[in-house]
Amino acid sequence: MSLRWKILLLAALAVPGCATVDISEKQDFTKPSMAFDRDRPSQAFVKHAWLVQEQADGGDGGEGGGCGCR
């Protein structure tokens, strides 16, 4: 089995393991520290700085497009 299929299998196995969370138990998700890093206003520029140096792109569902720096 190739690495890509092992990773996909691992991801598929992880999802059914989650439990239903009652709305009264969700207060932790309102904490400012719980925002995923991609939601920060500064993230687009940092991601662009990485793209200038690296071949790998994508993988975060973000918007944007091409530029001459690639």
Added chain:
Amino acid sequence: MRLPLMGLALAGLGSLALAAGSDNAQVQASAGYNFYQSSDGVMVNSPQAGVATTLDQRTVLTLDYGLDAVSAASFNYAQSKTHNNGDHSPGNCQDCHSPVDALSGASLNYYEQRQFVTLGAEQRFGEGKAKVSWYHSGEHDYQGQAVHASWSQDLAGRDTNLTADLSHEDDWVSSTINPSFGAGRYGNAASLALTQLLSPRSEMRALLDYATNSGYQADPYAFVICGTCPNPNNPGNTDPEENPVPATAPSERDRWDLGLGFKLSLPGDSAFEMSYRYYQDTWDVQAHTLALSWATQINTRWGDWVLEPEYRYYTQTQAYFFQNSYPVAQAYMTRDLKLANYSSHWLGLDFRGPLGDLFAAEFRYGHYMRLDSLDYSNYFADGPVSADTLQFVLSLQ
């Protein structure tokens, strides 16, 4: 192209301002300044601004505008590693070498500006949300356009979110040193993302992304050193250092990524985040990215701020046609550092939070370090690049 772009951005801003004048509209705005400097002499000053108008709680219009002012240090011909073979005396290289793109290779007092704008619209339908956006980027030698469309659906009492995204890119590559050159570059991408609450304190995100790229994939400024390749400018010259030939690349590149993220709320108003991304493309590049961060809340006089140290590790294998130099000609040839074997570390520190009831601010610093074992004797850089980023963003909520 700059004036139309500016006009479009201003028209978009005007439309948003008119929309904001209606009843029930809410406006959010942000302005920021970003700075980038690398050890190979490239410096980027990048102001940005954005505005979002929420209409009737269901519709959001967004406009983001940014400018990259790119400059690079003067190239020191007297210290050149690639022009010290006696054929060139220091200082005469301008006779045959023109300024080239700062981020693609060497530069001679290079300066350029890139403007980019994104217009977007979101519409909520119950537990679902549709979003479309248009992106344009313009600079001297590159015009980029992209359209995105996505559908996001909350499920299972908002414990689960599924988002599907489609995008299309249509770019045009040109050259400041060869006005007759022009070529198209196209891309299509599709992604599927799942965000899932795992427990009252943890959530995960998984994303699968597939893209096809076609058209001109090389860099019009990039050259390789090739021992036996015919020199288009001087066919009789066989000195490899005096025989640069244009870099070439396949016209097709397909890629796919898998991203996994995990966020855990910790006691004491802090949280831990870990993410991993696997990347593979048809040029035989495989990459792994691991990112870790720990965010903690700090009570300040302005409210609860978040301090977040970050670490990111990246490693990739080289493209199948990459070589430092080529003894004989090949179908595809590149010495682009982005296509080599290497790894990198990134360390960051982010500090963000409210400034009273109306404003929020974010400060962020990052340091990037590349590690590789390449022979840099034929590159303008002395060794693997390092870079620093500094950012400040002020938002009106």
